[in-house]
Amino acid sequence: MNDSDCIFASIFRDDISIGDSEWSDVILSMDFLEPMPDRKGINPFTSEEEVFSGAGKAFLICDGTRDGSAALVDGIIMTTGIPENICRQVATCLNARYVIEDRS
Numbered sequence: 001m002n003d004s005d006c007i008f009a010s011i012f013r014d015d016i017s018i019g020d021s022e023w024s025d026v027i028l029s030m031d032f033l034e035p036m037p038d039r040k041g042i043n044p045f046t047s048e049e050e051v052f053s054g055a056g057k058a059f060l061i062c063d064g065t066r067d068g069s070a071a072l073v074d075g076i077i078m079t080t081g082i083p084e085n086i087c088r089q090v091a092t093c094l095n096a097r098y099v100i101e102d103r104s
Contacts, residue, residue, distance in 0.1 A: 006068060006081040011091045011098045017075025018094055020056060026093050032086065033058045036069065060086065 012018065027033045036054035043050050060068035060082050068081030070090070077094075079087055084100070091098040 005083045007079070007084050007087065008101045008103045009079045009082070009084070009087045009098045010101060011070075011077040011079065011087060011094065011096050012075070013094070013096045018072060018077060018096060019075070020072065022094065023056060023072045023077065026090060027058045029093075030090070032061050033070070034061050034066070 024035075027035050036057035036059055038051050038054045040049060041052050042048070056072035058070050059066040060070070062068075068079065068083075070077050070079045070082060072078075077090065077096075079098075084098075087098045090096075
């Protein structure tokens with residue numbers, strides 16, 4: 001996969017939000033998605049160490065490498081660096097649609 005294949009997109013439904021449990025089920029059902037673990041880091045605003053939650057987030061795994069990510073935010077899955085065909089597959093699984101976005 002090369003960088004030109006990867007997009008920014010939103011996956012959503014017009015009538016009902018995507019729920020936490022159904023998104024988690026999709027992550028676990030697809031070999032190319034891996035649940036994102038919680039991680040420790042430094043809060044850039046407070047300069048204090050904190051734990052950043054991995055809940056509702058997933059990595060795209062390609063050839064054993066984490067190549068992109070997706071996160072459920074307010075009932076919408078926001079993707080970063082995930083190929084369009086994967087976005088389409090996830091949307092279909094959730095009976096949703098996706099829109100390619102320019103986040104530059």
